[in-house]
Amino acid sequence: MLNTAADGILRHASIGALEFETGGYLPEVVLGYETWGTLNEDASNAVLIQHALTGSTHVARGDSDEPGWWDPLVGPGATIDTDKYFVVAANMVGGCYGSTGPASPAPDGRPWGSRFPMVTIRDSVHAEARLADLLGIRRWHAVLGGSMGGARALEWAATYPERTARCAVIACGAASTAEQIAFAQAQVLAIRLDPNFNGGDYYEGQAPVDGLGIARRIAHINYRSEPEFEYRFGRNAQGTEQPFGSVTAAGRGRYAVESYLDHQATKLAGRFDANSYIHMTEALMSHDVARGRGSVAEALAGVDSEFLVAAVDSDRLYFPEQSRQLAAALPNPVKVHMIQVPTGHDGFLTDIHQLHDELSASFFPRG
Numbered sequence: 001m002l003n004t005a006a007d008g009i010l011r012h013a014s015i016g017a018l019e020f021e022t023g024g025y026l027p028e029v030v031l032g033y034e035t036w037g038t039l040n041e042d043a044s045n046a047v048l049i050q051h052a053l054t055g056s057t058h059v060a061r062g063d064s065d066e067p068g069w070w071d072p073l074v075g076p077g078a079t080i081d082t083d084k085y086f087v088v089a090a091n092m093v094g095g096c097y098g099s100t101g102p103a104s105p106a107p108d109g110r111p112w113g114s115r116f117p118m119v120t121i122r123d124s125v126h127a128e129a130r131l132a133d134l135l136g137i138r139r140w141h142a143v144l145g146g147s148m149g150g151a152r153a154l155e156w157a158a159t160y161p162e163r164t165a166r167c168a169v170i171a172c173g174a175a176s177t178a179e180q181i182a183f184a185q186a187q188v189l190a191i192r193l194d195p196n197f198n199g200g201d202y203y204e205g206q207a208p209v210d211g212l213g214i215a216r217r218i219a220h221i222n223y224r225s226e227p228e229f230e231y232r233f234g235r236n237a238q239g240t241e242q243p244f245g246s247v248t249a250a251g252r253g254r255y256a257v258e259s260y261l262d263h264q265a266t267k268l269a270g271r272f273d274a275n276s277y278i279h280m281t282e283a284l285m286s287h288d289v290a291r292g293r294g295s296v297a298e299a300l301a302g303v304d305s306e307f308l309v310a311a312v313d314s315d316r317l318y319f320p321e322q323s324r325q326l327a328a329a330l331p332n333p334v335k336v337h338m339i340q341v342p343t344g345h346d347g348f349l350t351d352i353h354q355l356h357d358e359l360s361a362s363f364f365p366r367g
């Protein structure tokens with residue numbers, strides 16, 4: 001049995017060999033995971049929370065010193081009350097928060113690097129099903145996630161409907177759209193064209209942090225909104241820097257919004273592996289719950305999971321309309337709950353507390 005003794009502490013589970021949807025193979029895969037609460041006797045209180053593109057397993061603080069990315073949602077007495085529910089979060093295969101990824105050693109001792117296989121959202125769900133088996137969880141009380149986490153949650157319902165009693169898809173549609181793929185391609189190319197990328201085999205040299213930083217800038221602009229940028233930064237200069245009129249060897253001074261994006265880029269480059277970023281991004285490009293299953297409605301026709309669909313009203317990357325289309329295609333169509341924030345897609349992280357009432361009324365009744 002796997003160790004689940006403390007809340008919010010990273011553990012590792014060996015799930016064996018994995019064959020990937022596009023033909024790749026890994027002889028041994030480890031998934032990083034964290035848990036909160038206690039699995040009950042009939043294993044009926046388990047909840048799987050799926051992280052977004054650059055998220056980790058650390059959903060909530062638990063017994064650790066680090067805040068989690070959905071702290072308002074998960075903990076004793078919280079929306080998902082860990083005195084009642086057993087919460088699990090797993091790092092996606094190919095990621096860099098505890099699971100086997102491109103930086104992990106291959107059997108020859110060198111990092112997988114360029115040899116790491118393409119991962120799809122469906123592959124990640126197959127890997128997580130093995131983790132569920134090891135944890136003794138046959139059927140999730142609920143699977144939920146936002147953005148790429150929402151794609152993973154939806155794929156759980158379609159791939160393992162009998163194992164997914166409830167499914168919450170937040171800020172994500174049934175498939176990645178042409179525009180989402182287009183923005184993703186620019187990010188992947190920014191990394192691939194970094195002189196340090198070396199085809200993905202850069203672990204003995206300099207990491208392609210400049211390319212990764214540009215990728216994050218492109219992504220982050222999409223994760224926020226135009227009104228937020230205007231309100232927060234306007235045309236302001238960063239501190240005493242001069243955005244025009246004074247060009248030094250280091251270039252001109254920056255606008256505040258440029259400095260903000262520089263900061264987001266440096267921060268991500270300090271915590272994320274560039275190859276994992278490519279693999280997570282390409283996995284999200286692959287997101288299409290209907291692939292090989294007919295239309296979206298046909299893909300979900302046999303799914304009797306209870307659904308909750310939510311969107312962010314100001315999201316300019318995962319438009320609410322895409323959530324509405326998903327909600328309408330469900331066997332039992334549902335209304336789309338709206339997180340109301342002016343700041344865009346990241347609202348599913350910054351304002352997740354807004355779903356407290358909906359989640360409490362449906363998936364996680366109080367008392």
Ligand SMILES: CC(=O)SCCNC(=O)CCNC(=O)[C@H](O)C(C)(C)COP(=O)(O)OP(=O)(O)OC[C@H]1O[C@@H](n2cnc3c(N)ncnc32)[C@H](O)[C@@H]1OP(=O)(O)O
Nearest residue numbers: 052054055056058069238256257259260263271346349350
């Ligand atoms: C280590 C881990 O486990 S990370 C994994 C968990 N994270 C995730 O899953 C998602 C990744 N995180 C994110 O996407 C974001 O951090 C969010 C959405 C959660 C945070 O959003 P917000 O709280 O709205 O932060 P916001 O966009 O305002 O950025 C604030 C940062 O910008 C900085 N900043 C603001 N203005 C400027 C400026 N003009 N110049 C430079 N930096 C600036 C702030 O100092 C702050 O820095 P800090 O984050 O280092 O403290």
Ligand SMILES: N[C@@H](CCO)C(=O)O
Nearest residue numbers: 052053054055147148
């Ligand atoms: N800011 C989030 C949004 C992705 O949807 C992340 O970096 O994972």
